[in-house]
Amino acid sequence: VNATGIPTNAGPRRGSKVVPEDARRNNRRLVLQRLFIEGPLSRADMARATGLTRPTVTDLVASLLAEGLVEEIGRRADQGIGKPATLVGVDPDARHVLAFDLSDDEHITAAEVDLTGKVVSRRIEPWRDHVGEQAFAQVLRLAHELVASATRPVLGVGIGSPGVVHDEGTVLEAARLRWSDMALGARMGESLGLPVHVTNDANAATIGEYTFGTTRGENLLLVRVGQGVGAGLLLGGHLYTGDRSAAGEIGHVVVDADGAACSCGKRGCLETTVTAPLLAQRLDGADPATRVDVLAGAGRSLGGALATVVAMLNVDDIVVSAPTDLQGEPFLRALATAIRERTMAAVGGHVELRYSTLGEDDVLLGAAVLVINRELNIA
Amino acid sequence: VNATGIPTNAGPRRGSKVVPEDARRNNRRLVLQRLFIEGPLSRADMARATGLTRPTVTDLVASLLAEGLVEEIGRRADQGIGKPATLVGVDPDARHVLAFDLSDDEHITAAEVDLTGKVVSRRIEPWRDHVGEQAFAQVLRLAHELVASATRPVLGVGIGSPGVVHDEGTVLEAARLRWSDMALGARMGESLGLPVHVTNDANAATIGEYTFGTTRGENLLLVRVGQGVGAGLLLGGHLYTGDRSAAGEIGHVVVDADGAACSCGKRGCLETTVTAPLLAQRLDGADPATRVDVLAGAGRSLGGALATVVAMLNVDDIVVSAPTDLQGEPFLRALATAIRERTMAAVGGHVELRYSTLGEDDVLLGAAVLVINRELNIA
Numbered sequence: 001v002n003a004t005g006i007p008t009n010a011g012p013r014r015g016s017k018v019v020p021e022d023a024r025r026n027n028r029r030l031v032l033q034r035l036f037i038e039g040p041l042s043r044a045d046m047a048r049a050t051g052l053t054r055p056t057v058t059d060l061v062a063s064l065l066a067e068g069l070v071e072e073i074g075r076r077a078d079q080g081i082g083k084p085a086t087l088v089g090v091d092p093d094a095r096h097v098l099a100f101d102l103s104d105d106e107h108i109t110a111a112e113v114d115l116t117g118k119v120v121s122r123r124i125e126p127w128r129d130h131v132g133e134q135a136f137a138q139v140l141r142l143a144h145e146l147v148a149s150a151t152r153p154v155l156g157v158g159i160g161s162p163g164v165v166h167d168e169g170t171v172l173e174a175a176r177l178r179w180s181d182m183a184l185g186a187r188m189g190e191s192l193g194l195p196v197h198v199t200n201d202a203n204a205a206t207i208g209e210y211t212f213g214t215t216r217g218e219n220l221l222l223v224r225v226g227q228g229v230g231a232g233l234l235l236g237g238h239l240y241t242g243d244r245s246a247a248g249e250i251g252h253v254v255v256d257a258d259g260a261a262c263s264c265g266k267r268g269c270l271e272t273t274v275t276a277p278l279l280a281q282r283l284d285g286a287d288p289a290t291r292v293d294v295l296a297g298a299g300r301s302l303g304g305a306l307a308t309v310v311a312m313l314n315v316d317d318i319v320v321s322a323p324t325d326l327q328g329e330p331f332l333r334a335l336a337t338a339i340r341e342r343t344m345a346a347v348g349g350h351v352e353l354r355y356s357t358l359g360e361d362d363v364l365l366g367a368a369v370l371v372i373n374r375e376l377n378i379a
Numbered sequence: 380v381n382a383t384g385i386p387t388n389a390g391p392r393r394g395s396k397v398v399p400e401d402a403r404r405n406n407r408r409l410v411l412q413r414l415f416i417e418g419p420l421s422r423a424d425m426a427r428a429t430g431l432t433r434p435t436v437t438d439l440v441a442s443l444l445a446e447g448l449v450e451e452i453g454r455r456a457d458q459g460i461g462k463p464a465t466l467v468g469v470d471p472d473a474r475h476v477l478a479f480d481l482s483d484d485e486h487i488t489a490a491e492v493d494l495t496g497k498v499v500s501r502r503i504e505p506w507r508d509h510v511g512e513q514a515f516a517q518v519l520r521l522a523h524e525l526v527a528s529a530t531r532p533v534l535g536v537g538i539g540s541p542g543v544v545h546d547e548g549t550v551l552e553a554a555r556l557r558w559s560d561m562a563l564g565a566r567m568g569e570s571l572g573l574p575v576h577v578t579n580d581a582n583a584a585t586i587g588e589y590t591f592g593t594t595r596g597e598n599l600l601l602v603r604v605g606q607g608v609g610a611g612l613l614l615g616g617h618l619y620t621g622d623r624s625a626a627g628e629i630g631h632v633v634v635d636a637d638g639a640a641c642s643c644g645k646r647g648c649l650e651t652t653v654t655a656p657l658l659a660q661r662l663d664g665a666d667p668a669t670r671v672d673v674l675a676g677a678g679r680s681l682g683g684a685l686a687t688v689v690a691m692l693n694v695d696d697i698v699v700s701a702p703t704d705l706q707g708e709p710f711l712r713a714l715a716t717a718i719r720e721r722t723m724a725a726v727g728g729h730v731e732l733r734y735s736t737l738g739e740d741d742v743l744l745g746a747a748v749l750v751i752n753r754e755l756n757i758a
Contacts, residue, residue: 023402164725173725219622231691235619242693243598246726253690254721264723305687311632312610312688314621342633344643346543346552347625 024060025377027052031060032069032378035090036115040073042085061088069094069376092116095155098146099368102139103162103201105176105227105277110142112150113368117212119361120151131178140188147192156195156375157188158367160204162227166245169198175263176227197370201363202248203239205321205356206232207373208366213319213357221315222356223302225279225322228271235313251275255305273301276323283326295326296334303338310351311343321356321363403439404756406431410439411448411757414469415494419452421464440467448473448755471495474534477525478747481518482541482580484555484606484656489521491529492747496591498740499530510557519567526571535574535754536567537746539583541606545624548577554642555606576749580742581627582618584700584735585611586752587745592698592736600694601735602681604701605655614692630654634684652680655702662705674705675713682717689730690722700735700742 030050035041041049047057064070071091075084092114101109108127112120123142130138139159147154161184163174169185171177189196199207206222209215220234231248233240241247251271252264259268272278282294310318318339320332332353340348356362373379409429413420420428426436443449450470454463471493480488487506491499502521509517518538526533540563542553548564550556568575578586585601588594599613610627612619620626630650631643638647651657661673689697697718699711711732719727735741752758 217622233691235614236617238615240614240692243596243695244693244725244729246690247693248691249693249723249726250687250690252723253687255687257721266720308629308632308634308684308687309691311625311629312612312627312692313619314623314625314628316622341645344628344631346623347628350623 027056028060028064029378031057032064032090032376035070035088036378040087040089042076042087044085046088064088067094090115092118093152096120096150096152097155097368097371098143098150098157099364099371100139100143100157100159101201101204101363101367102177103160103226103363108139108142109364110146111364111368112146113365114152115155115372117365117368119364121149131176135177135179136182136184136187139184140191143188143192147194154194156197156371157192158204158369158371159184159188159196159198160201160363160367161198162201164244164246164249165198165200165203167199167241169196171198172245195371195375197367197374199239199367199370200230200232200248201226202230202232202321203241204232204364204366204370205358205362206234206319206366207239207369208358208362208364209319209321209356210234210237211369212365214354215317215319217317219313219315220317220319221306221309221313222319222321223306225274225302225320225326226276229274229302233313250305250309253305255301270302270305274298276326279326280323292330295328295331299331299334299336300338303335304342306335307339307342307348310339311347314347316350316352318351318353319356320353324360327355406435407439407443408757410436411443411469411755414449414467415757419466419468421455421466423464425467443467446473469494471497472531475499475529475531476534476747476750477522477529477536478743478750479518479522479536479538480580480583480742480746481556482539482605482742487518487521488743489525490743490747491525492744493531494534494751496587496744496747498743500528510555514556514558515561515563515566518563519570522567522571526573533573535576535750536571537583537748537750538563538567538575538577539580539742539746540577541580543623543625543628544577544579544582546578546620548575550577551624574750574754576746576753578618578746578749579609579611579627580605581609581611581700582620583611583743583745583749584737584741585613585698585745586618586748587737587741587743588698588700588735589613590748591744593733594696594698596696598692598694599696599698600685600688600692601698601700602685604653604658604681604699604705607650608653608681612692629684629688632684634680649681649684653677655705658705659702671709674707674710678710678713678715679717682714683721685714686718686721686727689718690726693726695729695731697730697732698735699732703739706734 031046034049043057047054070088072086073089075086097113099111099113108125111122114120161171164172166172171179171182171184173180185196185198202224205224210220218237222232224230228251231250252269254268255270256268260272261267262269262272283291336353339351358365410425413425413428422436426433449467451465452468454465476492478490478492487504490501493499540550543551545551550558550561550563552559564575564577581603584603589599597616601611603609607630610629631648633647634649635647639651640646641648641651662670715732718730737744
């Protein structure tokens with residue numbers, strides 16, 4: 001929620017008691033946040049940046065050093081009077097994270113990622129036409145292999161899954177994989193003996209983009225054009241997942257009641273006009289002019305559907321996550337134009353649209369961030 | 380943001396240092412929240428409900444008694460062993476709030492409201508065809524009169540204004556009143572010597588409904604059909620206002636590119652199909668069958684525009700705020716049907732639509748709550 005949002009009467013869930021452990025946990029988070037965001041800092045820098053006292057910072061840094069999460073990495077050169085300050089930084093290799101992107105129809109992408117989001121090694125494996133339990137078994141087997149080959153202690157496993165995913169790690173519904181109430185996180189966690197965090201692909205991409213991309217504000221709308229169309233919403237710096245974990249599931253909104261039949265049984269769903277496979281098919285062998293028309297048409301269609309959302313949310317920052325070969329100026333321009341033409345200038349005139357800065361790794365890196373944030377309690 | 384939202388890397392604004400004053404302030408808020416929500420409680424009840432220690436609660440209650448905000452209101456009857464517990468409750472008349480609803484074209488509604496949201500007295504005054512500075516002067520004069528006639532110490536003034544309102548109390552744009560960057564809160568506050576809080580009418584109605592209505596969840600979408608069409612969004616228990624305070628401003632989203640010309644210069648804006656004056660005009664002298672058609676058509680139009688928003692936000696709880704004479708089964712049913720037909724069943728099937736439980740006082744009472752929450756720091 002917006003940091004400047006007006007507070008309202010709050011129920012029991014919304015209050016929280018402040019006790020010493022909470023305070024320490026909170027202070028630890030503040031210090032780690034600064035180190036993750038700003039890089040190596042002296043203890044004095046951390047005290048200044050967080051408002052904590054020097055002794056508190058010194059104490060927290062000592063425990064982070066003991067955990068091996070941070071390291072002393074030399075002294076600052078450009079120092080004035082007195083002893084140069086020792087710089088402390090997160091050790092990128094203190095732990096590694098195993099990240100999975102299950103959103104592609106053709107292959108599973110998995111990676112070992114360090115704490116700064118750098119991919120240390122990557123595995124791409126074709127799905128073996130598996131669905132249901134067999135698909136689960138394939139993902140689990142791959143995870144065991146990655147754990148065995150990991151070069152550092154593994155902090156946890158992060159998964160970007162297609163479908164509707166409950167925050168607790170259960171895939172409520174993923175049509176293509178024929179997963180329904182698949183307790184992916186719990187079952188993999190039990191088998192691996194590691195924490196496993198799952199979110200859907202659009203949400204993972206949103207977290208990835210927010211963390212490593214060029215986002216400046218606290219509100220971000222990410223629209224993902226992949227096997228289907230989905231979106232991720234980051235509002236007030238937090239992922240918003242809705243009443244039933246289904247926020248962002250816009251693929252089956254009817255945009256044209258007289259449109260083409262959709263696999264869901266309705267007509268004219270957004271996914272009958274814009275998906276990666278559909279566009280790839282239309283672009284296949286197309287001449288340049290047709291190519292521009294196809295992409296512009298897709299952009300207009302998506303923009304028309306998003307206009308009300310953009311007006312409702314007043315989000316300036318919109319990121320499109322799409323396969324590289326479908327990206328292009330005509331699509332983005334048509335999308336922006338459709339949004340601007342259908343919203344009032346005070347809103348649409350400030351919208352900035354761009355492609356994900358992480359390219360096709362956005363889901364993978366977002367899944368890694370999910371683990372880092374949750375397991376290190378830094379967000 | 381959703382309480383179960385996945386945390387993400389956070390910037391400096393998102394952290395906050397925990398210091399003793401914050402802890403005390405937070406604890407005070409917890410106690411006041413419980414008293415506001417649950418009514419009279421014993422000190423032991425409060426300790427149980429908040430998780431605070433008995434001495435902390437006793438200390439906080441002592442200071443609240445000293446402020447005159449709460450009072451001891453007798454002993455509990457149904458007590459087991461030992462001395463019956465003394466019950467402490469908020470004194471509804473400890474302070475009163477002056478609330479304004481400026482959203483109607485015809486008249487200003489103002490009221491003196493107690494701390495439980497009860498209207499103690501009400502003033503309805505026709506706008507004197509004033510706009511700009513003269514409209515401001517009329518509101519200010521009325522506020523001075525209400526302050527002079529207030530029967531209790533005034534906690535502050537709350538205003539629900541039409542237009543786009545910045546959180547700090549400036550009306551960025553209110554077309555009908557011809558206000559542009561009108562520093563309503565600051566100027567009235569200076570003149571009255573009282574805190575003045577301003578939000579737009581849809582946001583005020585949302586806060587009112589969330590606080591006094593039957594809302595159960597933490598997410599609420601309120602759609603207000605008045606002189607225009609606007610919406611308020613409460614997400615994760617907090618009002619969401621967007622990047623430029625314009626969240627919910629959906630009135631000028633184009634829903635039909637071939638539609639009627641709109642005052643804004645575009646064609647087919649939502650406000651060319653559904654507003655209170657437009658519907659009133661179409662219903663004037665209409666026979667019952669036509670009446671049903673008009674209301675159902677308006678519901679369909681609004682539902683078509685909202686479908687993408689409902690899918691994107693996955694909000695189950697939708698409240699319609701509209702003048703009483705425009706409310707009716709045909710409108711609500713057509714609205715619900717349009718949303719359900721255009722969204723997937725997993726989302727649309729759970730949507731519950733209803734009219735505001737506060738009726739036409741929702742803006743007024745929401746404006747009062749804004750003052751109570753902010754000035755008493757209970758949210």
